[in-house]
Structures are given as structure tokens and as C-alpha cells.
Amino acid sequence: MNKKLITLLLSVLMVLFLAACGSGDDSAADTDANKDDSNGTEETVDETDSGLLPYEQWKELDPEEIEGDLVVITHRTDIVDSVYQDYKAEFEALYPNVTVEFEALADYGGEIMPRINTEDFGDVQYLPIQVPIEDIPNFFEPFGPIEEMNERYLGVEERATGGTVYGIPIALTYTGVIYNQAVFEEAGVEELPTTQEEFLAALQLVKDNTDAIPMYTNYGDAWPLAQWEGAVTSTAGSEDYYNVDILDDPRPFEAGDPHYEHYKLMYEVAERGLIEADPLTTDWESSKVMMNNGEIATMVLGSWALEQIQDAGPNGDDIAIMAFPSDAERTLFSMGADMNISVSKFSDNKDAAFAWVDYFIHKSGYSVEQAGGISASVDVPLPDALAEAEEAGAEFVMLTPSPEDKLGLLDEIDKEAEVGLWMEDEKQILIEAAIGNRDMSFDDVMNRWNDAWEEAYNKIVE
Numbered sequence: 456m457n458k459k460l461i462t463l464l465l466s467v468l469m470v471l472f473l474a475a476c477g478s479g480d481d482s483a484a485d486t487d488a489n490k491d492d493s494n495g496t497e498e499t500v501d502e503t504d505s506g507l508l509p510y511e512q513w514k515e516l517d518p519e520e521i522e523g524d525l526v527v528i529t530h531r532t533d534i535v536d537s538v539y540q541d542y543k544a545e546f547e548a549l550y551p552n553v554t555v556e557f558e559a560l561a562d563y564g565g566e567i568m569p570r571i572n573t574e575d576f577g578d579v580q581y582l583p584i585q586v587p588i589e590d591i592p593n594f595f596e597p598f599g600p601i602e603e604m605n606e607r608y609l610g611v612e613e614r615a616t617g618g619t620v621y622g623i624p625i626a627l628t629y630t631g632v633i634y635n636q637a638v639f640e641e642a643g644v645e646e647l648p649t650t651q652e653e654f655l656a657a658l659q660l661v662k663d664n665t666d667a668i669p670m671y672t673n674y675g676d677a678w679p680l681a682q683w684e685g686a687v688t689s690t691a692g693s694e695d696y697y698n699v700d701i702l703d704d705p706r707p708f709e710a711g712d713p714h715y716e717h718y719k720l721m722y723e724v725a726e727r728g729l730i731e732a733d734p735l736t737t738d739w740e741s742s743k744v745m746m747n748n749g750e751i752a753t754m755v756l757g758s759w760a761l762e763q764i765q766d767a768g769p770n771g772d773d774i775a776i777m778a779f780p781s782d783a784e785r786t787l788f789s790m791g792a793d794m795n796i797s798v799s800k801f802s803d804n805k806d807a808a809f810a811w812v813d814y815f816i817h818k819s820g821y822s823v824e825q826a827g828g829i830s831a832s833v834d835v836p837l838p839d840a841l842a843e844a845e846e847a848g849a850e851f852v853m854l855t856p857s858p859e860d861k862l863g864l865l866d867e868i869d870k871e872a873e874v875g876l877w878m879e880d881e882k883q884i885l886i887e888a889a890i891g892n893r894d895m896s897f898d899d900v901m902n903r904w905n906d907a908w909e910e911a912y913n914k915i916v917e
Contacts (some may be wrong), residue, residue: 508599508607510798511813513806522552523804525811528560528567528577530794531825535559538825546814553807563794578802579811581794582614582622595621596798596805608816608831609853610792622795623816626826628758629788629851630685630779637773638667638752647777651720654780658729661752670724671742671751672886674734680882681875682756683721685791688854690717692783698857702864705912706905715901716782718885722897725889734886743767747774755779758827778849788851793826864915871911874904 507514513521529535535557543555558577560566568585570576571594582595591614598604598620604611610624632654639647642661648654658669673679688697691713701707701714708714724730731737743760745751747768754760758776765771778786796815798808815821822830829837829851837845845851857864869876881904888895895903 508603510596510598510809513809514813516806518550519552521550521806521810523554523578523807525553525555525579525804525807526558526577527555527811528558528580530560530563530581532559532561534825542815542819542821545818546811549814550807550810553804553810555811574799574801576799578799578804578808580797580799581625582797588614588616591616591621592619592800594800596800596802596809597621598623607833609790609833610831611795612856613792614795614797622797623812624792624794624831625796625815626793626822626828627790627831627851627853628793628826628828629790630682630689630755630757631776631788632753632779633746633756633761633764633774633776634753635667635746635749635751635770635773636775637770638665638749641665641749642667642752648780649778649786650782651716651780654720655723655727655729658724658752659727662729665752667750667752668731668745669729670753670755671737671746672721672725672730672734673737673739673742673754674731674883674886675737676739677879677883679739679754679756680721680879680886681877683717683882684876685757685789686755686779687713687717688789688852689779689781689787690783692781692785692787694787694789694852695855697789698854698865702857702861705909705916707908708901708904710898710901714904718882718901719897720780721882722885722889722900725886726897730886730890734890747771749773761827762825786849788849790829790851790853792831793822793828868908868911868915871915872904872907874907 529539531539539557543557546555547553563581564583564585567576567580567583571583571586576594582591586594598611601612601615601618601620604615604620604623608620608623609627611620611622613624614620614622638661639657642657642664644657644660648657661667661669688694691697691700693700696713704712725734742751742754743764744767746754746764747770749770754764761774761776765774778788781787796812798805798812802808816830816832817835822828822835829835856862865876875881881900884893884895885897885900887893888897888900
């Protein structure tokens, strides 16, 4: 497999991927590509004789038979009065007897949860992660049996229970390296780096030949450092690593382990002086403008951040995203499910609500144009450049779910160990050690993580 060809193709593609998250701190971003939220399932609802899934029954109706005043609740306060109005116009043209209105919640989980028990939480919304999995059927309509849904959609197992799916991801996102193409060209980076050593060499060229910061860590805001965790699967080169292999390893931060090699790159970039001169003074909002202006070459972030950086100045065409550099044999993009669109069990307009879900997933373009990912529907064609990259060997994968008897084990060990795989504290310590602010080597940091993890593992597993 020619990895240079793959990433060159991806660089063309990723400029097309527009990602928008409404506010500055999108560290959670519902894009934790390596987190395991899957659930074991048993009983399921059946398809109809027509072959339609339960949520597709409205397709047997004439569009003019579908009617009602539809309330759609969203978290996108930034585009509810612009992009969403275009969606409304398109949808109402398809279903002339349906009127759509939106409610945009700035604190989605905090604002919708008090409404759940009142049965007044719109017709269409996103499944709040705060609702316990086992309680989902009490409030939301079934979409179909997980076996059938898995053939048509990616990521639907996340909020499934009892063998039934209750939500479809509005997008699937991934973590990579956002970079400024003009800075790379000025630096003399002729081909996109694919391995860790090539990546370090490219950053050194930026330092030697330009005035740009080779890599901006955003140490000051801290949360961007946690974004690195989303690309561990790329370093591992296996979708089995994160939710399966690591669960049997009491010391997963030894030399040669994916996490060790992954964060060794973070450490070396900082140790070689390829980051901002004063990490303590970094600022996320400013960094987007700086990167757009060519003052920063690279940042490790989720695909959700691409549009924000493209829109932060006049040089959006210079900003692209490439595969996270890896020495693995396979080039993997680990896909993580964004929020799951759902339908209220108490809606009086369920046909219209399900029709909206179908439109939003299959026709709106939201997943690529606004969320910076790909569609959860396997029927939605990939962009041409992505299809070419896939043909060249790049793989876009969902993580292998944990075995049923180990669901939640990774998070339990992580919480007990206080390593914080998806937190920033230990990553800040790693940066501090790399730049000499702590008397610790990289192996000292990894041994610290290993010892804490092993103690927690032995306490929980054995």
C-alpha cells in the first residue's frame, strides 16, 4: 500500500470536509472516536412485510399525506437561523403539509433533560447521553432491529438496547492533523508525511524555513491536548485495540504499545522545540486565526475543527486535514459517532418526524458540510477523493465493540487509575516534562501511567 498516495489523495478530499461546532471548546465534540459506548442486545423489533424498517413506514404514504407542525430541537445555535432554514425550505418543499420549527439549545444536555419527564421535548431531537440506556425505550421511538440497522448505518449500536436501535448518528467524525498547505509549501515539504519520522522531519523544515510555529499544542487551554486520544487507533493500526486488546493488558503504556508510541510523538515534538515558544500563553480562539494566517503549520484535532479554522480568516483554502502519522501497516481513520438523532415517543407527528430524520441523514449534507465527517448511511456516496483514497487502501473503520462482559471496563479502569485517557491533565505533564519544566523523562511519565493503570486493573479485574 502506498501511504504517500493515500495521504495525498486525502489532502485533496479533506479540504471539502467542513466541520462546524458552535463554540470554542469542542473538546468533547461528541467525537470521542475511541470511546466504547456500545451495548449488548437481545430482543428486537421486526421489519414489516414490505421490508421497511419501523421508522420507514411513512414511505408507504404519499408525501402530501404526511402532515403536522414539527418541532426539531438542535444544539446548533450557530447555524439554526441560516443553514437550518435552508433545510426547512427543502424539507417543506418535499412535504408541503408539514411545517418545521427549530429550538436551539446552547447547553443541550442541561436544557433538555428537565423536559424529558414532562414528555415535552420536541418531535425530533438528539438522544441525551444522560438518559440511561435501559430507559431509552420509555421516551424514544424504535428505528429498527440492530441487525438490520447495522447493514444500513454505521455507529447505531451506541444507543441501542434490547436489540433495537433508537438513534442514528448525525455524522461520523475522526481525528487527524489539520495543517496549512501554504506553510508546508514554503517550508519545502514536498510530500505529506505519513510516518512519525517523516512528520517530525516536516515540522523541522517548517521551523528552519518559515516563521510559522511547526505545531501548536494549545497547552494553555489544555482541552485540545485530549484530542490526541482520538487518533490512538491510527497509531495502533487496528480497530480491535481500543475496546478489546487493551482490556487484557495491565500495563498498556510499555515501549511498543500503541499508547506509548502515540504519545512519544507528542513528547518528541515538544522536546525538539517544534511547538509554541511559551505554551503557558496559548489561546484556542487566537490559534484558529493564526493558523489561517499561516502563523501555525499544524494542530492535532478532530475533523469538527476544520471549518472553524477555515472560517477564521481569508485563507480558508490553505487549510486541510491529513491522516495522523503512523508507522502501522494499515492506514486507519477511526470513526466516532456524533450525537444520535431520535424521535420522541410522545410525538403526535411521528410520520413527519421520521421523514425529517430520513431527510437529515440522507439528503441535507449536514454530516460532511457542517460536522466535518461522513454520513452514517452506507447508501450516501463518499466524495470522489475519499472513494479514491479508499480504493488506494485507506480504511475508515468503526471500533470493534468491547465484549459484552467487559462493557465499560476501559472507562472504569481509567477512572480508578486517574490516567485520564480523554482528559488533558496528564498530557500537560507530558508537555511540561518535554520542555524541561519537570524533571521527568518520557519513560518516567509512561511508568507513572503504567503503575497507576496496573494498580487499578488489579483492583477491578482480578
